[in-house]
Amino acid sequence: DAGITQSPRHKVTETGTPVTLRCHQTENHRYMYWYRQDPGHGLRLIHYSYGVKDTDKGEVSDGYSVSRSKTEDFLLTLESATSSQTSVYFCAISATQGAYNEQFFGPGTRLTVL
Amino acid sequence: KNQVEQSPQSLIILEGKNCTLQCNYTVSPFSNLRWYKQDTGRGPVSLTIMTFSENTKSNGRYTATLDADTKQSSLHITASQLSDSASYICVVSPMGDGNKLVFGAGTILRVKS
Numbered sequence: 389d390a391g392i393t394q395s396p397r398h399k400v401t402e403t404g405t406p407v408t409l410r411c412h413q414t415e416n417h418r419y420m421y422w423y424r425q426d427p428g429h430g431l432r433l434i435h436y437s438y439g440v441k442d443t444d445k446g447e448v449s450d451g452y453s454v455s456r457s458k459t460e461d462f463l464l465t466l467e468s469a470t471s472s473q474t475s476v477y478f479c480a481i482s483a484t485q486g487a488y489n490e491q492f493f494g495p496g497t498r499l500t501v502l
Numbered sequence: 503k504n505q506v507e508q509s510p511q512s513l514i515i516l517e518g519k520n521c522t523l524q525c526n527y528t529v530s531p532f533s534n535l536r537w538y539k540q541d542t543g544r545g546p547v548s549l550t551i552m553t554f555s556e557n558t559k560s561n562g563r564y565t566a567t568l569d570a571d572t573k574q575s576s577l578h579i580t581a582s583q584l585s586d587s588a589s590y591i592c593v594v595s596p597m598g599d600g601n602k603l604v605f606g607a608g609t610i611l612r613v614k615s
Contacts, residue, residue, distance in 0.1 A: 419601065421601070428607055429607055430506065430591065430593075430604070430605030430606050430607045430608070431546070431591075431603075431605040432605070433601075433602055433603070436601050438601075444601075446602065447602070478545050478546075480545075482601075487553075488534065488551050489600055490548055490551065491548075491603065492548075493545030493546050493547070494545055495544060495545055496543070496544070496545055
């Protein structure tokens with residue numbers, strides 16, 4: 389998993405509660421990403437970061453915020469979780485592999501909002 | 503809108519048989535096209551990556567082809583094994599915006615003994 393860990397791996401929460409998911413990498417990569425994966429959909433980009441304190445929105449950023457205070461950690465926060473945010477969340481990093489910038493994914497966090 | 507569509511949605515084959523998965527995309531211009539394998543409960547893992555100027559790329563029993571004129575790609579799996587059971591995802595990287603990959607929904611392959 390290219391030195392990427394996600395925590396927690398599973399979480400069940402209630403509607404309206406705040407939730408923070410953590411992505412941790414050990415190889416000092418500059419670019420980090422948060423995706424969500426839902427049945428019948430491809431992975432969709434929520435937010436990404438191109439350095440400490442540098443972030444940008446993805447396709448489905450509404451209801452989510454991110455923070456990156458250290459190179460190794462990228463946090464995804466649901467300020468007030470809704471049932472529509474029940475999903476599997478993947479973190480990824482971008483690393484140069486030969487002539488390409490390849491994305492490597494973490495193991496995922498399964499989030500259920502009741 | 504940039505889209506990637508894959509077919510079939512799911513496929514069951516017998517161990518040892520070959521199969522081909524299809525990917526059609528509208529992303530234009532694009533810089534590269536990737537195929538990922540995703541085992542159940544795990545993150546996607548890269549199989550192949552091709553630039554717009556490449557026609558084919560192999561990785562062991564996996565061979566990807568690309569026709570940029572028709573905006574189609576295929577992934578051919580030879581002599582399938584039980585461990586090939588997974589979701590296979592086609593991904594296109596838009597030119598000049600490589601952080602915003604466009605993912606297909608995947609083809610779920612089941613290999614039976």
